[in-house]
Amino acid sequence: MAAITTIEDLKRMHKRRTPKMFYDYAESGSWTEQTFRENTSDFDKIKFRQRVAVDMTNRTTATTMIGQEVSMPVALAPVGLTGMQSADGEIKAARAAEKFGVPFCLSTMSICSIEDVAAKTEKPFWFQVYTLKDDDFMKRLFDRARAAGCSAVVITLDLQIMGQRHKDLKNGLSAPPKFTLASMADLATKWPWGIEMLQTKRRFFGNIVGHAKGVSNPASLASWTAEAFDHALDWERVAELMKMWGGPVILKGIMDADDARKAAELGADAIVVSNHGGRQLDGTVSSIRALPAIMEAVGDKVEVHLDSGIRSGQDVLKAIAMGAKGTYIGRAYVNGLGAMGQKGVTKALEIIHKELDTTMALCGRRDINNVDRDILMVPEDFEGRWA
Ligand SMILES: Cc1cc2nc3c(=O)[nH]c(=O)nc-3n(C[C@H](O)[C@H](O)[C@H](O)COP(=O)(O)O)c2cc1C
Numbered sequence: 001m002a003a004i005t006t007i008e009d010l011k012r013m014h015k016r017r018t019p020k021m022f023y024d025y026a027e028s029g030s031w032t033e034q035t036f037r038e039n040t041s042d043f044d045k046i047k048f049r050q051r052v053a054v055d056m057t058n059r060t061t062a063t064t065m066i067g068q069e070v071s072m073p074v075a076l077a078p079v080g081l082t083g084m085q086s087a088d089g090e091i092k093a094a095r096a097a098e099k100f101g102v103p104f105c106l107s108t109m110s111i112c113s114i115e116d117v118a119a120k121t122e123k124p125f126w127f128q129v130y131t132l133k134d135d136d137f138m139k140r141l142f143d144r145a146r147a148a149g150c151s152a153v154v155i156t157l158d159l160q161i162m163g164q165r166h167k168d169l170k171n172g173l174s175a176p177p178k179f180t181l182a183s184m185a186d187l188a189t190k191w192p193w194g195i196e197m198l199q200t201k202r203r204f205f206g207n208i209v210g211h212a213k214g215v216s217n218p219a220s221l222a223s224w225t226a227e228a229f230d231h232a233l234d235w236e237r238v239a240e241l242m243k244m245w246g247g248p249v250i251l252k253g254i255m256d257a258d259d260a261r262k263a264a265e266l267g268a269d270a271i272v273v274s275n276h277g278g279r280q281l282d283g284t285v286s287s288i289r290a291l292p293a294i295m296e297a298v299g300d301k302v303e304v305h306l307d308s309g310i311r312s313g314q315d316v317l318k319a320i321a322m323g324a325k326g327t328y329i330g331r332a333y334v335n336g337l338g339a340m341g342q343k344g345v346t347k348a349l350e351i352i353h354k355e356l357d358t359t360m361a362l363c364g365r366r367d368i369n370n371v372d373r374d375i376l377m378v379p380e381d382f383e384g385r386w387a
Pocket of ligand 1: 107108109128252275279308330
């Protein structure tokens with residue numbers, strides 16, 4: 001392939017190299033995928049103000065997220081099943097992030113376990129938890145994250161029940177993949193993926209299988225998942241979980257100003273404006289559209305981060321200019337991982353960094369910490385008038 005210059009290039013390679021069920025798992029949203037699509041297309045509606053004759057020497061994209069130094073305000077979002085996109089995928093992604101100087105957040109639903117990632121990395125990473133009913137299991141998860149030196153916990157609030165992605169049902173998504181005629185035919189064209197996968201033992205949900213009561217094999221996992229998520233979750237329970245962890249907490253999945261106020265009141269270190277990359281409530285607005293009202297409500301009370309739809313450094317800059325202190329990428333790095341393993345994640349980060357840095361310069365700014373709303377032209381009706 002010719003030079004890789006965009007996340008879209010990595011996405012094409014990801015599609016060619018990874019079994020269809022895992023590529024589809026990443027590249028889909030719930031139901032009609034309207035929110036999934038608008039997460040990206042809404043970024044395109046925001047324009048930059050080009051400035052000239054401004055000194056652009058000594059630029060920096062370095063800043064902090066929850067007080068931790070980052071080389072650019074972009075973390076790797078928690079993504080389930082990453083170790084199925086490429087063998088030991090979570091370890092590869094965490095290593096790429098650590099070398100680049102950005103946070104890596106491990107999902108509860110990862111293939112490599114907390115301990116696996118800790119053993120293969122040097123710097124602390126973040127750990128994402130879903131809100132589960134089982135207190136014992138939650139406590140043990142937190143203990144394991146503490147023992148692994150995790151420097152923050154991300155509590156995901158927008159997945160008490162799961163949004164439906166049609167493709168996953170049609171493809172019979174499972175980890176490891178079940179051998180059906182269709183999956184075998186597909187795997188036959190993806191043999192380098194298969195060979196790598198045969199060389200690792202990490203092919204199941206490493207944080208759960210063998211750790212949750214009654215889940216000793218992958219077959220028992222499906223029923224555990226259906227039972228385990230706390231449908232009765234409320235803010236009191238969120239406060240309990242924050243206390244149980246006792247360290248820095250980021251609350252993820254906030255799309256509404258009232259919820260943002262509540263999260264700020266509870267003393268979260270940051271909130272993530274996120275609709276789970278369009279994988280949960282289809283028909284809700286894009287996260288970039290939800291950002292201004294949330295900034296207005298809590299911008300001076302809590303650090304605000306954003307994800308969903310970021311595919312370039314320009315998108316990162318738009319989110320930062322609209323007030324976010326940090327952003328996360330999900331699919332953009334998963335595309336890199338599926339395309340070329342650890343090198344691909346590094347490539348995704350390099351692409352995003354270059355786009356961010358160059359765009360910032362052409363907007364007349366040298367320091368990401370001095371970027372503000374002035375660099376943008378946002379349509380007057382961007383947020384929409386909703387009754
Ligand atoms: C394949 C996939 C799996 C995901 N798994 C999780 C997860 O386990 N926990 C979580 O909090 N969010 C999960 N997310 C949501 C991401 O953390 C993030 O919110 C989303 O990917 C951001 O949108 P983007 O992919 O457009 O960047 C997942 C997203 C994708 C694409």
